Amino acid sequence: MKERSQEPVLVVLQLSGGNDFMNTLIPYTSGDYYDARPTVAIPQEDVLPINDTLGFHPSAGPLKELYERNKMAIVQGIGYPNSNRSHFRAMDIWHTCEPHEVGTEGWVAKAVRELDPRSENVLTCVSLGKGLPRAVVSSGVPVTSVDNLEAYGVMTGIAEEERLEALEIFKHMYTPAVGAQAAMDYLGNTGLDVLKGTDMLKKAPAEYKSDVEYANNGIAKSLRDVARIHLADLGTRIFYTQHGGYDTHSRELLLHEQLMTELSGAVMDFYTDLEEHAAGDNVAILVFTEFGRRIRDNGSGTDHGSGGGAFIIGPRVKGGLYAEYPSVVPANWLNGEDLRHTIDFRGIYGTMLEQWMGVEAAPIVGGTFEQVHPFA
Amino acid sequence: MGENRLALTAHLMRRAGFGATREELETLAEREYAELVEDLVNPERFPPVDEDVLERYYGWLEGVQGKVWSGVWIYRMVNSQRPLEEKMALFWHHVFATGVSKSDHPPSSIQQIKMLRRLGLQDLRTILLELSRDPAMIFWLDNNENHAADPNENYGRELLELFSMGVGNYSETDIKMAARAFTGWTFEQPLGLYPCGFYPSRFTYREDDHDESEKTFLGESGKFDGADIIDIIVRQPATARFIARHLYNFFVADEAQVPAWGTVPPRDPEAIDTLVKAYMDTDGDMRSVMRTLLNSDFFKESQFQRVKSPVELVVGTLKLVDTNRFPDTNVMSYPTATMVMGQQLLNPPTVEGWHTGKEWIDGGTLNERVNFAVNLVADTSKPGVQAIMDRLEKDGGSLTPSEFVERCLDLTGPIEASEETRAALLRFAESGGDLDMTSSENGESTRERIVRMLQLIVASREYQFA
Numbered sequence: 001m002k003e004r005s006q007e008p009v010l011v012v013l014q015l016s017g018g019n020d021f022m023n024t025l026i027p028y029t030s031g032d033y034y035d036a037r038p039t040v041a042i043p044q045e046d047v048l049p050i051n052d053t054l055g056f057h058p059s060a061g062p063l064k065e066l067y068e069r070n071k072m073a074i075v076q077g078i079g080y081p082n083s084n085r086s087h088f089r090a091m092d093i094w095h096t097c098e099p100h101e102v103g104t105e106g107w108v109a110k111a112v113r114e115l116d117p118r119s120e121n122v123l124t125c126v127s128l129g130k131g132l133p134r135a136v137v138s139s140g141v142p143v144t145s146v147d148n149l150e151a152y153g154v155m156t157g158i159a160e161e162e163r164l165e166a167l168e169i170f171k172h173m174y175t176p177a178v179g180a181q182a183a184m185d186y187l188g189n190t191g192l193d194v195l196k197g198t199d200m201l202k203k204a205p206a207e208y209k210s211d212v213e214y215a216n217n218g219i220a221k222s223l224r225d226v227a228r229i230h231l232a233d234l235g236t237r238i239f240y241t242q243h244g245g246y247d248t249h250s251r252e253l254l255l256h257e258q259l260m261t262e263l264s265g266a267v268m269d270f271y272t273d274l275e276e277h278a279a280g281d282n283v284a285i286l287v288f289t290e291f292g293r294r295i296r297d298n299g300s301g302t303d304h305g306s307g308g309g310a311f312i313i314g315p316r317v318k319g320g321l322y323a324e325y326p327s328v329v330p331a332n333w334l335n336g337e338d339l340r341h342t343i344d345f346r347g348i349y350g351t352m353l354e355q356w357m358g359v360e361a362a363p364i365v366g367g368t369f370e371q372v373h374p375f376a
Numbered sequence: 377m378g379e380n381r382l383a384l385t386a387h388l389m390r391r392a393g394f395g396a397t398r399e400e401l402e403t404l405a406e407r408e409y410a411e412l413v414e415d416l417v418n419p420e421r422f423p424p425v426d427e428d429v430l431e432r433y434y435g436w437l438e439g440v441q442g443k444v445w446s447g448v449w450i451y452r453m454v455n456s457q458r459p460l461e462e463k464m465a466l467f468w469h470h471v472f473a474t475g476v477s478k479s480d481h482p483p484s485s486i487q488q489i490k491m492l493r494r495l496g497l498q499d500l501r502t503i504l505l506e507l508s509r510d511p512a513m514i515f516w517l518d519n520n521e522n523h524a525a526d527p528n529e530n531y532g533r534e535l536l537e538l539f540s541m542g543v544g545n546y547s548e549t550d551i552k553m554a555a556r557a558f559t560g561w562t563f564e565q566p567l568g569l570y571p572c573g574f575y576p577s578r579f580t581y582r583e584d585d586h587d588e589s590e591k592t593f594l595g596e597s598g599k600f601d602g603a604d605i606i607d608i609i610v611r612q613p614a615t616a617r618f619i620a621r622h623l624y625n626f627f628v629a630d631e632a633q634v635p636a637w638g639t640v641p642p643r644d645p646e647a648i649d650t651l652v653k654a655y656m657d658t659d660g661d662m663r664s665v666m667r668t669l670l671n672s673d674f675f676k677e678s679q680f681q682r683v684k685s686p687v688e689l690v691v692g693t694l695k696l697v698d699t700n701r702f703p704d705t706n707v708m709s710y711p712t713a714t715m716v717m718g719q720q721l722l723n724p725p726t727v728e729g730w731h732t733g734k735e736w737i738d739g740g741t742l743n744e745r746v747n748f749a750v751n752l753v754a755d756t757s758k759p760g761v762q763a764i765m766d767r768l769e770k771d772g773g774s775l776t777p778s779e780f781v782e783r784c785l786d787l788t789g790p791i792e793a794s795e796e797t798r799a800a801l802l803r804f805a806e807s808g809g810d811l812d813m814t815s816s817e818n819g820e821s822t823r824e825r826i827v828r829m830l831q832l833i834v835a836s837r838e839y840q841f842a
Contacts, residue, residue: 145740
């Protein structure tokens with residue numbers, strides 16, 4: 001049997017909407033935390049402590065387990081200067097590493113260009129879910145966007161036996177012709193890439209066998225797709241996944257509990273799945289969110305804030321706490337209401353790019369930023 | 377009625393609007409082309425979309441990042457009897473790209489699009505003046521931070537660089553002067569978001585925050601206000617040329633992207649000259665410029681020279697299958713459809729607007745485009761699909777594979793297909809032999825073959841072009 005590729009693989013997991021970091025990793029001994037959060041706080045007795053001051057959300061048991069197994073690095077207080085509270089702008093900044101100007105090139109796409117400069121594999125980067133996040137978009141960088149692995153590709157609404165014939169016709173229609181205008185040719189090549197990707201990806205669900213039963217929710221489904229594609233060994237180096245719903249302006253306690261359950265369950269299942277197949281050693285997961293939430297609650301939820309947290313998870317990760325937890329003492333609040341970030345997110349991208357993927361970070365993230373050292 | 381005439385009418389309606397059903401096309405093609413253009417550039421000849429019906433049916437239009445409203449905008453594109461009015465609103469939305477992302481305030485973004493719809497065919501001076509007073513724009517480009525004592529150049533710069541003249545036609549000093557002239561142009565929020573909910577902001581002029589001093593701008597001097605700056609801008613041939621190039625890229629044929637315009641010459645310099653002249657002769661009257669454009673030979677000869685934008689692809693397909701003629705909740709799904717194809721209405725990625733042409737296409741978006749159209753034409757309950765079936769049936773007898781291909785290409789466009797595409801479609805047609813339209817016992821399989829043919833056609837490369 002052919003040996004599996006051992007090249008490092010990065011799985012990016014984006015928590016969209018702004019995860020409440022204070023209620024994910026809770027400063028459960030701080031009076032200031034409970035003062036600021038009369039309604040939207042996690043009671044001390046429910047917190048899953050990891051040390052004398054911090055503990056996980058009660059629904060994030062699996063994350064705590066990964067942390068205790070020493071496989072999870074928690075980067076506390078991640079952010080960027082001049083935090084903007086708009087989701088889209090904040091997400092743009094995270095996607096393009098351009099906090100001051102509006103950037104157009106995604107950081108992942110720039111990394112993919114380094115990993116596969118001649119665009120030899122249409123699956124070097126695979127994005128799961130609907131639509132492409134800007135992080136993976138840059139002119140000339142192929143990226144495969146999979147919403148539903150079983151139904152990936154064109155003309156998926158057509159019943160299987162007839163679809164093959166339709167795809168054959170599609171292939172003929174997209175074959176570049178002599179003398180065609182450039183845009184036509186480009187379209188032709190893109191169409192053929194899609195077919196190539198479809199063909200390669202077929203293998204993933206067909207060969208996959210696992211004892212792990214993922215839950216039935218979006219992020220679990222995406223991570224299961226990542227596992228299936230990774231296990232099929234198709235040369236994918238970066239996966240991009242998203243877990244939405246973190247914009248908890250109201251009914252936060254209820255919503256956040258569900259999000260934490262989904263997220264931690266999905267991550268654990270994914271981790272176990274790869275472990276079971278002895279295919280996880282070259283995989284690291286980066287979990288991030290575009291911003292944290294306001295320190296004070298609004299009576300039902302929390303509004304947009306700054307200073308979030310990120311997790312780096314994998315068998316070769318040296319677990320522990322990295323950077324500093326932002327101070328929750330009111331005198332230290334940014335603009336009197338927000339957590340002050342203690343490390344720039346571009347340094348965390350840099351960490352993943354240089355120390356894990358072996359790609360020079362500065363040209364991708366636009367400079368040199370303090371990194372952490374979470375790899376054994 | 378010649379075939380060319382029908383094809384030309386279809387081209388006109390795709391570009392100056394969002395397409396038309398076959399029936400509509402046949403009626404329109406009876407009339408003189410220039411007359412059709414007159415109707416298009418004079419939208420007030422036709423009744424507007426009934427706002428009351430929309431309000432009553434859709435209720436909370438501003439909600440969820442303006443997504444409901446965007447869906448209703450798509451409904452308007454399908455149904456408006458003033459197609460060029462909607463198309464101009466979309467054109468200016470591409471040029472004056474303002475993203476709701478920064479403000480999280482949909483009512484103001486919506487107000488901006490309504491303004492663009494109202495003024496889209498007026499003179500550029502009026503348009504730029506209202507744009508400069510538009511709260512969504514003011515916030516997007518920080519003119520509310522542009523103070524007499526502490527000017528912010530963002531709006532002044534983009535007004536010159538992206539909204540009127542283009543780089544290379546003014547100096548950094550001109551930018552500073554323009555910025556100073558717009559100090560004090562800001563907006564106010566009549567009611568707070570909490571607890572009143574979303575209300576549009578409104579323009580306000582703060583005299584005490586306006587820089588009254590003497591300014592020199594593009595060689596002219598005076599105690600200029602923003603309006604004076606716009607007066608000077610709209611007289612510049614560079615402005616005429618820049619707007620002409622935008623119009624050409626949007627209505628005629630794919631051009632290089634805006635940042636390259638300083639160095640890459642226009643695809644058709646004579647066409648640009650013609651548009652520049654129309655602009656200069658009429659003091660920037662967009663109605664006149666559009667009349668010239670739509671009547672020109674370079675326009676008539678530009679069939680299928682542009683990649684459809686996601687909005688054009690979605691709305692054009694809705695027109696093809698003749699659906700959503702009445703308010704309906706499923707319009708809400710269309711903004712998501714265009715978004716996954718790379719165009720979220722009300723939320724262009726940057727102030728530079730969406731990159732167009734082949735940049736609309738990548739592996740992900742091509743999947744979305746193809747599947748959207750393929751799934752829609754498979755729905756035989758749609759009147760447009762039904763109409764195609766009926767016409768083929770009415771032809772009677774049976775169609776040879778080649779006739780089958782040609783008739784379907786004709787009824788879905790007419791689409792100009794390459795030899796390769798025709799050959800591929802013929803392979804499919806031949807695999808089933810002649811299409812028997814006579815015996816009713818084959819009805820079901822005949823229908824299935826027609827649907828498959830339509831699916832293959834809308835999956836083609838040619839269908840991606842307008």
